[in-house]
Amino acid sequence: MTPWLLNIVQALLLISLAPLSAAVLKKMKARLQNRRGPGLLQSYRDLGKLFGKEPILPEGASWIFRLAPYIIFAATALACAIVPVLLVQTPLSAAADVITLVGLFALARFFTALGAMDIGTAFGGMGASREMTFSALAEPAMLMGVFVVSMAAESTNLSTMIHTMLNGHFGLRPSLAFALAALLLVAIAETGRIPVDNPSTHLELTMVHEAMILEYSGRYLALIEWANQMKLLLFMTLLLNLFCPWGIAEEKTAPALLFAAELLAFKSVFLLGLLALLETWMAKMRIFRLPEYLGTAFLIAILGMLTHYILEGTA
């Protein structure tokens, strides 16, 4: 029973700390731009306010519009439970492997796009069209990227993959560098950050993700926003635990878990700092430059697979 409990606790930890990580990012970005920025609890206050508000449903919205936020939230929350956060061996990561993880993200995106198409406004259609187009390029890149790690670990199970990365004494594995590069590019695209998408814009020509959720309000918006924050933290945890897992707890003891939590928090803040720097330093790309960006990620991931196959094959 304890592993299940620990699994649920670490998933809840990820879910509840997601707004905080978004606030940390905002704060760091603001400091880099010589602003003071909102307080660290602002994300929680925003969510609380949205949950308390009366939602406004556009006329002509169908049940899909109301169902979609719950599916988006549930799929993302489940994804949080799959990824090992503090402990390597978790029962749920056996129930759903890394392909399922990508599938869950795809499910959440599918329903975000359906919610956007529901009213029939041009903004919704535009957002759905753009998001689905770019994700059609980003998703295979992500799959290929994690497959490189899977091939090295000989498993698609996230626990086993992290375990191998932790204990594998592989001399030089250039394929992992390719995988890391591809996954970094994809993570920025999937979480909708600059230079791919700007989460704080509402200009019709540049919106991608924001255009899809434009009609949402109240608790529905809160669920979607929260899911988005979860996705950001989740991608960071995934990248950190796959490529820099040192410190993660291998046995279920309180000191090990505490140490893992502290180290992970430190690593995430570092990664958030990098992201804040990137977002301050770069401008958003033109929409039609994005296929090149995502195509590059896809190509790098395929190169990683070929490198693994040719140089590191275990025939």
Added chain:
Amino acid sequence: MFFEMNEGIMSPSVIMLSGPALALFVCVASLALSKAKEIRNRITYLLIAISGAFTTAAGVMGLLSPPQQLLLPLGLPWLPMHLRLDPLAGFFMVVIGLLVTSVGIYSVGYLRSRAKTQNLTLLDISMSLFIVGMQGVVLADDAYTFMIFWELMSVASYFFVIFDHEREANRKAGFLYLLMAHLGALLILSSFSILYAAGKSFEFEVMRNVHLSSTWLSLVFLTAGLGFGLKAGIIPLHIWLPEAHPVAPSNASALMSGVMIKVAVFGFLRVIWDLVGLDQAQGWWGGLVLAAGSSSAVGGVLLALQQHNLKRLLAYHSVENIGIIAIGLGLAMIFAHFGQGDLAALGLVAALYHTLNHALFKGLLFMGAGAILHATHHRNLDHLGGLIRRMPVTAVLFLIGCISISALPPFNGFVSEWLTFQAALMAPKLENSPLAALIPFSAAMLALAGALTATCFIKVFGIIFQGTPRTSAVATAHEVNGWMLSGMALPALLCLILGISPVWVIPLIDQVSPTLLASNLERSLTGSHWLWLTPLSPERASYSPLIVLLTSLLAGLAAFLLHRRGKPVRHAPVWSCGHPDLNPRMQYTATSFSQPLRRIFSTIYQPHEEVSRLDHGNPLLVKRIRFSVHIQDLAWNLLYLPVKRTVEWLTRGTDWLQRRQIHGHLSLVFVTLLILLGFLI
């Protein structure tokens, strides 16, 4: 076994033949009842549905029991009809049976209004012969029976394509279909003749044991592969499929797209895997199948994305899904070539699982397209919209089909793609060779195809069912009747069941592997738990759809309970940025939805765009603007038109032979005879 307990009425041969016999009886019933139109429609299609149920039962029996053989005293005097029900045939009988049952129920409602005004005898008879033909191909145990039923299937389905023969486009599609079907049949016939020449017998039993040189074997592979590939719609042989499937009545196109192209997959398995045998296969065969599958998967979905005709779009998706099946088969062939029997079994099971899945969700989607057509009389996406309010049940069922085909958990499409990925990830187990280096590429193509499919079905569902109606016929559409809904509900339910319980289905499908590969997924069966799908080993990969489903339901429920209940929801008009009134024509259309992809992949589409505008003397004051875009299927321009031109050039070259008087022709006959006599001497 339970079947052997009471011989006689429940004997295996009776079960085996009851499906085809009932389907054949439909012909008689339809002719006998030609006066009572409404009753006839109901009786014929219910009989077809029942025959489908019997076929499924026979298929399950074939999967579970040892092969049954049967000799029917029909056909040539020296060659009675050999039938055999082995696990491979049994699996495809299940695929045929399940969809025939659903389509039978659906057709009762779909054709009800048509049956009152139109004489549907031709449709009934060709439907019954078509189903018998498919079952006969699957059960055949000699080449002669196989070809007879193959032709029956092709010719009967020709009548579906030209059913609405008043329109010239349909007759043209029918001609193209017949031409390609016979080209395919000729190729298959030549592969059989090579095998016949070696063993001097039409029986498959003899053909299994013939020994041929590798050149002849490769020739068998190429002719059979091309022949069956033509029927299955592998790119670039797919050209007839998007023409023929959309013009047939929807119940028939559900069967053509759902099962008929699977019968071609069966034929390929029977001839190459069973008769020739993978132990005699050469390495490049699997590579070719894998490459063809990858190009079909991506090419099919790319072309589907730009279609506006719903049924045409679905037809292109059939090309894509056949590609995914071929990827699984190609992987299995490569693994078998390198002596990895259990990995080959994994590839085969993935391909067969996808075969079953595709039959179900493509049948469901084609039936859904028929329901939309029936209710609105529109098949162009850009004329539809907002149907989720007019046809709520159809919308739910269609959405299940969309999610399944987009390979999203927890539905069935995800399971088969998951299995295919697992097989592809075993590539490092093979020796280093250029052949095995193909595998990472095909995995990438599979991932790309899956993601593009989701994009395409957002477009399909969003444009058809969401937003507001774009035409008045759509705004007043009514939900279809109960027969049609239950015909669609059956495959929808099966999509969910197959998505949640792969652990129970895979051992059944795995019965096919020992007959083709001499190995199966045994290791996982002993080690697997009812909750966990572990195709190779628990450390390698595991997936538990039930836990995924339950946990996500729990999370959704938690999210629902998170907010204080009782908060009212206010309905308000959509904010239109101050524009006084929004109208349906301001919505995003299918054309605009796929515009970014059209731009990204413009080298493949080579879109031809036309904009014509009319203004009030100033380019800023637009009175009317018209935009049209056409995309190309590259296979036409690069492959078919040159062939057509060459054939025309050749026939023009022999024109002078035909422009003669009668004595000229007679002298030609005389000269030919003389030359032939010369050979005799």
